[in-house]
Every structure is written in structure tokens, then in C-alpha cells.
Amino acid sequence: MDIDPSSDRPVFKQIADYFRDLIDRGELAPGASLPSEAQMTKTFGVAGGTARRALDVLRGEGLVVTEHGRGTRVRERGPMxxxxxxxxxxxxxxxxxxxxxxxxxxxxxxxxxxxxxxxxxxxxxxxxxxxxxxxxxxxxxxxxxxxxxxxxxxxxxxxxxxxxxxxxxxxxxxxxxxxxxxxxxxxxxxxxxxxxxxxxxxxxxxxxxxxxxxxxxxxxxxxxxxxxxxxxxxxxxxxxxxxxxxxxxxxxxxx
The missing domain is CATH 3.40.1410.10 (Chorismate lyase-like)
Structure with missing residues (x-):
């Protein structure tokens, strides 16, 4: 993914959009791990706070969960x-x-x-x-x-x-x-x-x-x-x- 610094969409939302799309398309399946904040910082060339805000967006939408010792994962859904x-x-x-x-x-x-x-x-x-x-x-x-x-x-x-x-x-x-x-x-x-x-x-x-x-x-x-x-x-x-x-x-x- 390439960050578009000229976009009027904030960088943290661009990162959240990227992972949301992967989840929606099934490329990140339930239970799959997302990169850590440190890994995102290195991969996307952003500050730690930006990576943190991107993950906060995904957590707020109920798409991912973060657990101590397990990192951030795509949320697994129960029976429908x-x-x-x-x-x-x-x-x-x-x-x-x-x-x-x-x-x-x-x-x-x-x-x-x-x-x-x-x-x-x-x-x-x-x-x-x-x-x-x-x-x-x-x-x-x-x-x-x-x-x-x-x-x-x-x-x-x-x-x-x-x-x-x-x-x-x-x-x-x-x-x-x-x-x-x-x-x-x-x-x-x-x-x-x-x-x-x-x-x-x-x-x-x-x-x-x-x-x-x-x-x-x-x-x-x-x-x-x-x-x-x-x-x-x-x-x-x-x-x-x-x-x-x-x-x-x-x-x-x-x-």
C-alpha cells in the first residue's frame, strides 16, 4: 500500500481503509494477525501515533480485537x-x-x-x-x-x-x-x-x-x-x- 500524502483523507484513515478492505475481501480471515504498531510504523513510514489511530478505527468498527500477549487479530464471529x-x-x-x-x-x-x-x-x-x-x-x-x-x-x-x-x-x-x-x-x-x-x-x-x-x-x-x-x-x-x-x-x- 502506498500512502497518498496529498489526499484530504488523513493517513491513519487510509491505513484503516487498507486493512478494512483486506478483511472484507477475506484476505485477512477471522483470527488472522495484523501487524503491530511498530511494524506499521516501519512499513508505512508513519509515526507510532498514526498507526495507533488506524488500529483504533478498526477496533471501534468491531473488525479487530487486541489482547495482551496476542496482539491485534481479525475478530472471530460466533454462530449466526x-x-x-x-x-x-x-x-x-x-x-x-x-x-x-x-x-x-x-x-x-x-x-x-x-x-x-x-x-x-x-x-x-x-x-x-x-x-x-x-x-x-x-x-x-x-x-x-x-x-x-x-x-x-x-x-x-x-x-x-x-x-x-x-x-x-x-x-x-x-x-x-x-x-x-x-x-x-x-x-x-x-x-x-x-x-x-x-x-x-x-x-x-x-x-x-x-x-x-x-x-x-x-x-x-x-x-x-x-x-x-x-x-x-x-x-x-x-x-x-x-x-x-x-x-x-x-x-x-x-x-
Missing amino acids: LRLASQRLTRANRAAGLGGFAADMRALGLEYRQEMLHLGEVPAPRRIAERLNLSVDAPVFVRRRRMWGGGEPMQLADSYYPLDLVEGTPITEENAGPGGSYARLEERGHRLSSFREELHARMPSEDEKRALSLQPGVPVVSLMRTAIDTGGRAVEVFDSVMSADKHLFQYDFSAD
């Missing part, structure tokens, strides 16, 4: 979870699988959920609005962390009106085959539709720790409202997912 529109089908529930379990089984990965909290909480405004309740009205929440292939994949909170879950396994750690949706349907609340809302953002410090996120990796917030045949919202699923481990795939009819 494909979230397709078919994941919430009644057929999966009939087979005893919740949505996450069905997705992970399709990938051939082991999965588990770690229960973080079970109990009544005041409904946050965003949840109350979707459940047609007053703000701070009591709701039941199942708060958990979902693991796939040995890695934390999602933080998932499911909120329910109290009258729908009292006396059901939904209030227990194991909601039973097919998950909470199967239990709601057994109680007469046959599901008719789901509405999902997604937006991307940078994670909080707590989310970084809980999902073992590398610097520069954003999260996707997914909020799903489950609606029964009577038009009642029976659950709001509020989740946070590592953006680099999830692919969202939706199929729509042209009609």
Missing part, C-alpha cells in the same frame, strides 16, 4: 442466528419447541436459557402501551439470557397481563413444551398475529457485559407483541441481541 418469519409457527409449538429453540436446532447448536428474574414488576411505559394497560400497572415478567453454541445471544424479557398467567407454568422457570405461547393457547388465547419492531443502537455497559460484546458492536432491539384472535395483546417480548450474530429474514407475499 437466522431469525425467519416462520420461527413462531404453531407447528414448532406442537413439536414442543419455542422460537429460540427452533432456531438453534435448525443451526445444529446446543441452546439453553438462563433465568434472571421471574415475578411481578410495574409495567414500563413502552410495555404498558402495547398491552393496553396503565403505566406501572403490575405485569408478570420472564427475564432471561439466551445461550446458543456456548455464547450469550440475547437478553429477552417477556411481559404478560397478570390474569393470563396466574396458575400456569408461565410463572415457573420451565414453561413446558412449546413455551409460553403454547400455554396461552391452552388457556384459550389462540394467537392470530405478531407485530415486530426493530431498531439498532449501541449497547449499554450492562448489555456489553451480559452479551460479551466486543468494542464497536451494536445491538438490535426487537419488540414483539403477540395478539390473540380476540384482538387482545397477550404478551410483549422485549429483547436485545448482538447485531453481528443475528440475521433477520422476512418473507412477504407479493399480494
